[in-house]
Amino acid sequence: MSKPxxxxxxxxxxxxxxxxVLDGVSLDVKTGESLAIIGQSGTGKSVLIKxxxxxxxxxxxxxxIDGQEVVGASEREQERIRRKTGMLFQGGALFDSLPIWRNVTFGLTRGAYKNPAKMRDIAAENLERVGLGADILDLRPSALSxxxxxxxxxxxxxxxxxxxxFFDEPTTGLDPIRADVINDLIMSLVDDLGITALTITHDMASARxxxxxxxxxxxxxxxWCGPRDRLYDSGNPYVDQFVQGQAEGPIR
Structure with missing residues (x-):
């Protein structure tokens, strides 16, 4: 039985x-699935996520989302739907004025300074999940690579x-080794936590x-939409040109 x-x-x-920008987009993302959307800059990938x-x-x-209509929903309904979601922005979008532990727990506290001991523990737990130690809890983002x-x-x-x-170009600005670390982390989060993931990316290695x-x-x-194993064997000339980075082809 297929997942809803x-x-x-x-x-x-x-x-x-x-x-x-968007001209009749239809697409389903199944529960627990990781789906990547590829395409040229300016094709509307970020607009679709918004x-x-x-x-x-x-x-x-x-x-x-879960059968509930987003378009035309009230602000209260939209806020309730958004609570189901998380976002990794292209540039990270960390708050330079806040220490790491407050950055990590920002979504839980809405930026308020409350339950610091508990929030530090939560931050440490989630940093460990992505391979970072508690020694960076009090640092500012500018101190990190x-x-x-x-x-x-x-x-x-x-x-x-x-x-x-939602992942917006998660490997942009990273060298291939660090990019692969991020890819591994995303895979582990989807597998371990059962998260549904939607990624927009230009990085074909990441998409695959x-x-x-x-x-x-x-x-x-x-x-075109298909399994990742068919990305380089799609039979679609537009996809073939894009993933192979060729100047010649139907895309001008």
Missing amino acids: AKIAIKDVAKAFGENV CILGLLTPDAGSIR GGMQKRVALARAVAPRPEIL KIAHRVAMLYRGRII
């Missing part, structure tokens, strides 16, 4: 003036134990490693 859709996207459209999170309102279409900052941001994303995690399925967004539509 955790996220169900149907015919979603979004334009900014005359610029049509629509799923209710940060942007689509012009048309439906987005359901880029790879360590990414891991702290990942610890922050999972601290509230979300059901869904962390995703069960890969979808390609082109000109506002999903033009």
Whole structure:
């Protein structure tokens, strides 16, 4: 029996003036599945995530999380839905003015200084999950390398134990070894915690490693979706050109 859709996207459209960014996107992400969306810069990958999170309102279409409609939901309903989610931003988006332990627990405290002993323990537990020690709890983000900052941001994303995690270019700016560390962490979180993951990425090595399925967004539509093992054998000339990084092909 197949797993139900955790996220169900149907015919979603979004334009900014005359610029049509999403033009009828339909896609399902199953419970406990890791799905990666690939595509050129400016194709609407980030806009799609913002629509799923209710940060942007689509012009048309439906987005359901656990069967509940996001489009047109009240602010209270959207906030309740967002509590199921976590986000790893492309740049990490840590707060430079806060120590690491407060960064990691920010989603639990909403930034308030409360239960410091308990929050430090929670921060240490989640840092350990991403391979970092309690010795960095009182440091500021600026004292850490880029790879360590990414891991702290990942610890922050999972601290509230979300059901869904969104990853925005999780390996950008990292060398191949550190990028692979992040990929391994994402895989372990999906497997160990049963999290549903949706990743947007340009990194084909990352997509092949962390995703069960890969979808390609082109000109506002999903033009291919299939298992990761078919990414380099898709039979789609647009996908072939993109994943192989070729100048010649249907994409101009």
